[in-house]
Amino acid sequence: MRILSLLRSWSSGLLLVLAGCQTPGGSLEQAADAITESSYRTYVATLASDGLEGRSPGTPGGERTVEYLEQQFRELGLQPANGDSYRQEVALVELTAAPDARLAFARGETGMQLAYGDDMVITTRRVQPEAAIADSEVVFVGYGIVAPEYGWDDYAGLDLRGKTALILVNDPGFGSGDPALFNGRSMTYYGRWTYKYEEAARQGAAAAIIIHDTAPASYGWEVVRNGWTGPRLQAEAPDGDAGWCQLEGWITHERAGQLLEMAGQDLAGLQAAAMRRGFRAVPLGVRATGGLHNAIRRASSPNVAGLLPGRERPGEYIVYMAHWDHLGRAQTSSGDTIFNGAVDNATGVAGILSLAQAWSTLKPAPARSVLFLAVTAEESGLIGSEHYSSTPLAPLEKTAAVINLDALNPLGRAEDLEVIGHGASGLEELLAEAARGQGRTVTPDQRPEAGFFYRSDHFHFARRGVPALYIKSGTRLRDRPVGTGAALVAEYTSSQYHKPADEYDAAWDVSGSLQDLRLLLEVGVRVANDRGWPDWYEGNEFRAVRAASAAARAPLD
Ligand SMILES: [Zn+2]
Known part of the structure; x- marks a missing residue:
C-alpha cells in the first residue's frame, strides 16, 4: 500500500501536504x-x-x-x-396505459395505423384517465432543440400549439460528427429524450413523438417498448403534471420512414438537413390522431439512507x-x-x-x-x-x-x-x-x-x-x-x-x-x-x- 502522504489540492492545482x-x-x-x-x-x-x-x-x-x-x-x-x-418517502403516481392505445396518421385519403408496442409507444404524464389528440398537424422539428449557447433553435418561427412534434433522437453533434456542434459525438443533455419532451411541452405541442434509431439512441426498440409500456411511475406534482404534452411517444425508424414517405418527404434527407445550422422545421401536411386510457394509482416508495x-x-x-x-x-x-x-x-x-x-x-x-x-x-x-x-x-x-x-x-x-x-x-x-x-x-x-x-x-x-x-x-x-x-x-x-x-x-x-x-x-x-x-x-x-x-x-x- 502506498503511503498517502501527499495529496493534490484539486481545487487550486497546487501541491499541498495535507494533515487531514x-x-x-x-x-x-x-x-x-x-x-x-x-x-x-x-x-x-x-x-x-x-x-x-x-x-x-x-x-x-x-x-x-x-x-x-x-x-x-x-x-x-x-x-x-x-x-x-432509514426511509425518505417519495410520492409517486403510477399511470398504466391500457393496451388499446392508438396512433394513426392521415394525409387526405391515405392513412396509416400503427400497432402499439410493435410500431409505436405512447404515454402521457398528465395525471388523467384519458389523453388524446385529434387531427393534430404533424411537424418535423429535427432534433427539437433550443440551445442559445450553440445559436440553435429548431422551433424558430413556429407556433406549435396543438400540433405534434416529430423529433430525432440525440443531437446534431452526433448526427454530423462535427466536434464544433453539441460536443461532437458525445451526447449533450439536448440529446436525451427527457429534454425533447420538456422542450416540446414548453413549445405548447399537443404531442411529441421521437423517431427511434438504435445507434443514436444507444439502445434497441425492445428497450423502448419495455420502458414505455406497462405501469409508469412519476413524481406526484401539485398541478397533476398538466404542463406536459397530452401524448409523448416513440415511433420505430421503419414506420417513421413510411410516414415521411406518405408526406412526400424522405427521412434520410430530413435527417441530413436537421444536423445543419439554420435548419427549419418542416410541416408535413399530415395529421395525427391517437390516445390512450390510463389506470391511475398513487404510491409511495422510499429512498433508503444510512449514515456513518x-x-x-x-x-x-x-x-x-x-x-x-x-x-x-x-x-x-x-x-x-x-x-x-x-x-x-x-x-x-x-x-x-x-x-x-x-x-x-x-x-x-x-x-x-x-x-x-x-x-x-x-x-x-x-x-x-x-x-x-x-x-x-x-x-x-x-x-x-x-x-x-x-x-x-x-x-x-x-x-x-x-x-x-x-x-x-x-x-x-x-x-x-x-x-x-x-x-x-x-x-x-x-x-x-x-x-x-x-x-x-x-x-x-x-x-x-x-x-x-x-x-x-x-x-x-x-x-x-x-x-x-x-x-x-x-x-x-x-x-x-x-x-x-x-x-x-x-x-x-x-x-x-x-x-x-x-x-x-x-x-x-x-x-x-x-x-x-x-x-x-x-x-x-x-x-x-x-x-x-x-x-x-x-x-x-
Ligand atoms: Zn441502472
Whole structure:
C-alpha cells in the first residue's frame, strides 16, 4: 500500500501536504479487506432474486427490497439518516396505459395505423384517465432543440400549439460528427429524450413523438417498448403534471420512414438537413390522431439512507449512491416475466452495502460523515435522486462528493477504468492515483454518444453543483483475450440490458467489481479525511452553481 502522504489540492492545482489524511495505509488496507466476495455475491443474489419481483417501486417486491436494505444498514451499524428512519418517502403516481392505445396518421385519403408496442409507444404524464389528440398537424422539428449557447433553435418561427412534434433522437453533434456542434459525438443533455419532451411541452405541442434509431439512441426498440409500456411511475406534482404534452411517444425508424414517405418527404434527407445550422422545421401536411386510457394509482416508495457519522466534521458529507429499483414484471412477454436487474443495479446496491461494510471497520472513523443512499425510481426517470437532491438529508453545499454506482462489471478484472463524463472534476485526479495503485489506467467514456452522464442518478447532484464521480470498469480484461470485454459488454447491451435475462449467475467473475469497490473506497477515504473540497474543472457546466454556495464551505485552515 502506498503511503498517502501527499495529496493534490484539486481545487487550486497546487501541491499541498495535507494533515487531514489521517488514515494510515494499513487501516485503509484492512477496511478494503472487509469487502469480500462472499458477501458481495450474497447481496447481488438476494437483490436479483425472483422473490423481489424485479424491485419495482410501489409494489410488494419493492417493499421487500426496502426492508432488506433497512435490515442490512442496521446490521452494518449505519444510523438512520432521516430522523429515526432509514426511509425518505417519495410520492409517486403510477399511470398504466391500457393496451388499446392508438396512433394513426392521415394525409387526405391515405392513412396509416400503427400497432402499439410493435410500431409505436405512447404515454402521457398528465395525471388523467384519458389523453388524446385529434387531427393534430404533424411537424418535423429535427432534433427539437433550443440551445442559445450553440445559436440553435429548431422551433424558430413556429407556433406549435396543438400540433405534434416529430423529433430525432440525440443531437446534431452526433448526427454530423462535427466536434464544433453539441460536443461532437458525445451526447449533450439536448440529446436525451427527457429534454425533447420538456422542450416540446414548453413549445405548447399537443404531442411529441421521437423517431427511434438504435445507434443514436444507444439502445434497441425492445428497450423502448419495455420502458414505455406497462405501469409508469412519476413524481406526484401539485398541478397533476398538466404542463406536459397530452401524448409523448416513440415511433420505430421503419414506420417513421413510411410516414415521411406518405408526406412526400424522405427521412434520410430530413435527417441530413436537421444536423445543419439554420435548419427549419418542416410541416408535413399530415395529421395525427391517437390516445390512450390510463389506470391511475398513487404510491409511495422510499429512498433508503444510512449514515456513518464523521468523527471530526460530521456536518460535512460524502455520498455513495446506487438505485435499488428496477423494472418489475413484464406486461406482455410470456416465459420469464421478472426483470431481475442483476447487473442493473443489484450490483451497484451490493456495492454500497459492501462499501458500508468496509467503512464501518475503518479505524479511526472518517473525519467527514459518509451517507449510503439507495435511491428509488431511477428507471422511471431518476425520480428518487431528483427528490433527494431537491430535499436532501445532508446539505448539498456541504456534500463534498457523490460517487454513483450503477451496473458493476461481472466480467473480471480490467486493466482500464472509464470515467463517465470524463474531464469534469478534481475527483478524477484522486481516482487516477488510486487506479495507478492497481496498475490501471483511466480512460474517457468509450461511448460518450450514449450520454451516460445524464442517464444516471448523480446527474441531479451535479446539476445542483455537487462534484460527482461515475465510473465503469474498463473492457480490457486482464485474464481474457483482447476484445473479449468489449464483445461481452455489447452482448449484455443487446441481449440482457433491461430484459428479463439480466440475471445473477454464480459463474460471474466478480473480481473486477471488488477491485472497483476498493478503488471507490480509497477515493472516498481521501475525500472524507481531507479538509479541501473537490471542485469542477474550469469550463465545466456545473462549476458556477457550485461556486454560488462557496461561502457555506469552510475555508482551508
Ligand atoms: Zn441502472
